[in-house]
Amino acid sequence: xxxxxxxxxxxxxxxxxxxxxxxxxxxxxxxxxxxxxxxxxxxxxxxxxxxxxxxxxxxxxxxxxxxxxxxxxxxxxxxxxxxxxxxxxxxxxxxxxxxxxxxxxxxxxxxxxxxxxxxxxxxxxxxxxxxxxxxxxxxxxxxxxxxxxxxxxxxxxxxxxxxxxxxxxxxxxxxxxxxxxxxxxxxxxxxxxxxxxxxxxxxxxxxxxxxxxxxxxxxxxxxxxxxxxxxxxxxxxxxxxxxxxxxxxxxxxxxxxxxxxxxxxxxxxxxxxxxxxxxxxxxxxxxxxxxxxxxxxxxxxxxxxxxxxxxxxxxxxxxxxxxxxxxxxxxxxxxxxxxxxxxxxxxxxxxxxxxxxxxxxxxxxxxxxxxxxxxxxxxxxxxxxxxxxxxxxxxxxxxxxxxxxxxxxxxxxxxxxxxxxxxxxxxxxxxxxxxxxxxxxxxxxxxxxxxxxxxxxxxxxxxxxxxxxxxxxxxxxxxxxxxxxxxxxxxxxxxxxxxxxxxxxxxxxxxxxxxxxxxxxxxxxxxxxxxxxxxxxxxxxxxxxxxxxxxxxxxxxxxxxxxxxxxxxxxxxxxxxxxxxxxxxxxxxxxxxxxxxxxxxxxxxxxxxxxxxxxxxxxxxxxxxxxxxxxxxxxxxxxxxxxxxxxxxxxxxxxxxxxxxxxxxxxxxxxxxxxxxxxxxxxxxxxxxxxxxxxxxxxxxxxxxxxxxxxxxxxxxxxxxxxxxxxxxxxxxxxxxxxxxxxxxxxxxxxxxxxxxxxxxxxxxxxxxxxxxxxxxxxxxxxxxxxxxxxxxxxxxxxxxxxxxxxx
DNA sequence: CGTAGCCAGCTTTTT
DNA sequence: GCTGGCTACG
Numbered sequence: 140x141x142x143x144x145x146x147x148x149x150x151x152x153x154x155x156x157x158x159x160x161x162x163x164x165x166x167x168x169x170x171x172x173x174x175x176x177x178x179x180x181x182x183x184x185x186x187x188x189x190x191x192x193x194x195x196x197x198x199x200x201x202x203x204x205x206x207x208x209x210x211x212x213x214x215x216x217x218x219x220x221x222x223x224x225x226x227x228x229x230x231x232x233x234x235x236x237x238x239x240x241x242x243x244x245x246x247x248x249x250x251x252x253x254x255x256x257x258x259x260x261x262x263x264x265x266x267x268x269x270x271x272x273x274x275x276x277x278x279x280x281x282x283x284x285x286x287x288x289x290x291x292x293x294x295x296x297x298x299x300x301x302x303x304x305x306x307x308x309x310x311x312x313x314x315x316x317x318x319x320x321x322x323x324x325x326x327x328x329x330x331x332x333x334x335x336x337x338x339x340x341x342x343x344x345x346x347x348x349x350x351x352x353x354x355x356x357x358x359x360x361x362x363x364x365x366x367x368x369x370x371x372x373x374x375x376x377x378x379x380x381x382x383x384x385x386x387x388x389x390x391x392x393x394x395x396x397x398x399x400x401x402x403x404x405x406x407x408x409x410x411x412x413x414x415x416x417x418x419x420x421x422x423x424x425x426x427x428x429x430x431x432x433x434x435x436x437x438x439x440x441x442x443x444x445x446x447x448x449x450x451x452x453x454x455x456x457x458x459x460x461x462x463x464x465x466x467x468x469x470x471x472x473x474x475x476x477x478x479x480x481x482x483x484x485x486x487x488x489x490x491x492x493x494x495x496x497x498x499x500x501x502x503x504x505x506x507x508x509x510x511x512x513x514x515x516x517x518x519x520x521x522x523x524x525x526x527x528x529x530x531x532x533x534x535x536x537x538x539x540x541x542x543x544x545x546x547x548x549x550x551x552x553x554x555x556x557x558x559x560x561x562x563x564x565x566x567x568x569x570x571x572x573x574x575x576x577x578x579x580x581x582x583x584x585x586x587x588x589x590x591x592x593x594x595x596x597x598x599x600x601x602x603x604x605x606x607x608x609x610x611x612x613x614x615x616x617x618x619x620x621x622x623x624x625x626x627x628x629x630x631x632x633x634x635x636x637x638x639x640x641x642x643x644x645x646x647x648x649x650x651x652x653x654x655x656x657x658x659x660x661x662x663x664x665x666x667x668x669x670x671x672x673x674x675x676x677x678x679x680x681x682x683x684x685x686x687x688x689x690x691x692x693x694x695x696x697x698x699x700x701x702x703x704x705x706x707x708x709x710x711x712x713x714x715x716x717x718x719x720x721x722x723x724x725x726x727x728x729x730x731x732x733x734x735x736x737x738x739x740x741x742x743x744x745x746x747x748x749x750x751x752x753x754x755x756x757x758x759x760x761x762x763x764x765x766x767x768x769x770x771x772x773x774x775x776x777x778x779x780x781x782x783x784x785x786x787x788x789x790x791x792x793x794x795x796x797x798x799x800x801x802x803x804x805x806x807x808x809x810x811x812x813x814x815x816x817x818x819x820x821x822x823x824x825x826x827x828x829x830x831x832x833x834x835x836x837x838x839x840x841x842x843x844x845x846x847x848x849x850x851x852x853x854x855x856x857x858x859x860x861x862x863x864x865x866x867x868x869x870x871x872x873x874x875x876x877x878x879x880x881x882x883x884x885x886x887x888x889x890x891x892x893x894x895x896x897x898x899x900x901x902x903x904x905x906x907x908x909x910x911x912x913x914x915x916x917x918x919x920x921x922x923x924x925x926x927x928x929x930x931x932x933x934x935x936x937x938x939x940x941x942x943x944x945x946x947x
Numbered sequence: 948c949g950t951a952g953c954c955a956g957c958t959t960t961t962t
Numbered sequence: 963g964c965t966g967g968c969t970a971c972g
Contacts, residue, residue: 206961234962258962331962366961411960510958515964532960566948573948728962748959770958786959809957810963 175438364401440469
């Protein structure tokens with residue numbers, strides 16, 4: 140099949156690299172897609188091209204993303220390109236697809252059909268419940284750490300019996316892992332890691348199933364490949380049939396080819412298990428012959444791209460890639476130094492006001508920061524200025540307490556053995572069931588190895604009566620809601636649970652009541668979006684479908700399963716998952732949006748991590764300081780410093796037209812003022828692409844020019860020579876007087892007696908290098924200074940001992 | 948049983 | 963400096 144046979148409309152306007160990627164032959168391939176290079180377009184056009192040229196039927200496509208947002212976007216775009224029913228295709232997140240797979244084969248996976256999914260919160264409370272039952276000391280083995288350990292094991296594909304424990308600490312954790320597994324299995328729940336691992340194990344251990352899917356998925360496409368973890372990589376390898384399980388009896392040759400799309404320079408999730416190395420492993424282990432680099436950037440001018448390229452060139456482990464543009468230089472990257480975080484924020488807001496006056500939409504202005512704590516001071520400034528803004532991050536809809544409470548009741552309707560939900564609902568709203576009664580109940584349940592709800596009958600006295608009444612109420616509700624619509628089930632549950640009444644009685648419960656009402660709407664739109672119960676997609680049975688009918692029917696292999704969280708009917712009984720169970724799955728797999736007023740034109744505030752994949756006309760990257768960005772926890776070892784640099788690379792490449800970088804001399808952090816040096820990343824940017832709004836200070840970390848208290852006020856960079864969308868204004872014309880914000884902090888002469896160091900002073904230490912005094916205390920021989928060394932962190936040094944050379 | 952108050956911790960996050 | 967989680971008290 141050649142590109143010419145495809146609809147010209149599909150391929151027009153692709154650049155040569157994009158065209159080559161879209162029309163690659165059916166073999167394994169790696170696409171190195173730079174920021175803003177049209178990656179999603181290539182991915183979706185590739186799928187459309189494969190379908191249109193008849194190389195594959197919709198059922199033969201497996202396209203995997205990390206987020207629901209990306210999956211949805213892919214489906215939307217695909218739907219716009221081709222008159223194909225995208226719901227029949229396996230397009231989704233790793234977890235969403237694993238869920239679908241496990242629902243289809245729940246018996247083989249040893250799960251109940253309506254198994255429910257624990258989110259991170261649920262998982263932690265499940266572990267804590269375990270701690271209570273087995274008297275585990277949370278001080279000695281923090282539950283969070285155990286959670287992390289379990290997740291890590293699953294990512295490595297290890298069950299408790301496979302973990303090698305060399306010390307007592309690990310042995311204990313393995314024991315807890317084992318107990319946790321048993322508890323989840325008994326309750327019929329799985330966590331996120333379990334979705335992946337159990338899918339993987341089922342594929343690994345069941346030859347017909349594996350071979351079926353290997354035959355079926357002729358084209359496997361993975362987005363953001365640099366973010367895959369070890370298990371996800373193994374899962375892909377298994378489905379592609381490359382490796383140990385490719386040919387069981389020598390007869391079967393898998394045909395699936397993998398198209399991995401990613402950018403090693405944008406790998407910023409190592410901390411949660413992502414392995415950039417998967418890209419190189421992929422090339423080696425899959426014998427990749429085709430590698431295409433998408434380096435043409437359609438987003439930014441060359442000042443921005445040169446900055447990004449120069450910065451990332453300081454990283455050592457790279458596959459190698461350089462962004463280019465046909466757009467010309469665009470505006471310079473503006474650099475601003477403030478004297479405090481407060482004034483940095485005020486300057487930013489003034490600058491934003493100016494941009495808005497110049498007709499930039501507020502939603503096209505983004506403020507990026509390294510850590511969430513930095514948003515507060517910015518929010519305060521925005522609020523005081525009456526500037527609408529929106530903060531990304533924080534709790535999402537389905538993670539809110541009131542929603543989780545309501546979901547707990549709904550889950551109990553589906554599965555009374557779900558102890559996590561039982562514990563959450565049993566005394567909320569309060570109904571006189573105390574810790575004492577629940578402890579008794581837990582003892583009984585543990586002794587007989589049954590669910591909490593099954594242990595109630597053994598309980599005597601008032602405790603038993605109260606809890607029994609609670610359970611009886613749930614039973615009645617279950618009876619009453621039989622056959623009702625999802626919407627009505629939820630409405631009845633909210634009513635029965637007393638949650639609405641409870642929050643209405645609370646003076647500050649109005650938002651929560653509103654959210655609970657929104658839950659009913661969410662259920663309604665779930666029904667219509669998922670087309671539950673009426674839109675069972677029937678794809679034409681093509682040659683692939685014909686082939687599939689040869690597979691064992693008892694395994695319930697259904698080409699026509701609808702997409703996303705829609706479950707497959709049971710192969711034997713034809714029984715489908717209840718709408719409620721499907722909705723609960725949806726709630727766990729997609730936590731929903733985190734901001735209510737989505738459409739509003741507001742300034743966008745978010746962490747750099749959260750900005751990945753987004754773009755804005757104007758971007759402010761704030762807090763460009765040693766210890767913050769790069770973060771102090773990531774400055775010492777090479778790998779994590781390189782990840783910080785990639786993070787900065789991501790941040791820079793978000794900007795279309797105008798980019799600001801700012802740092803501040805002082806900053807409030809953890810309740811105390813810190814004196815930060817400016818980020819080393821400034822030294823890695825090309826001088827000719829930058830424009831210093833405040834005077835450029837000498838050297839890395841330097842604030843030394845002219846000393847404190849002087850040297851400003853005359854040297855501000857002139858505002859001439861800028862090009863681009865926003866004509867530069869004459870200084871002062873709109874009242875932006877930078878000296879208001881940029882005035883250096885006067886030296887704090889709180890010096891201890893007997894030495895001449897002062898806070899803010901720059902100095903040199905033989906071992907730790909250049910640093911800056913952040914605090915002083917004591918006097919005479921006891922005088923100590925707290926010094927921030929960019930490469931070694933913050934130290935307290937005795938002035939009578941340490942060899943310190945003051946620097947200008 | 949509910950809540951006030953105290954103390955520890957404090958990078959990034961999707962499913 | 964603020965928040966979330968736990969303890970101790972009313």
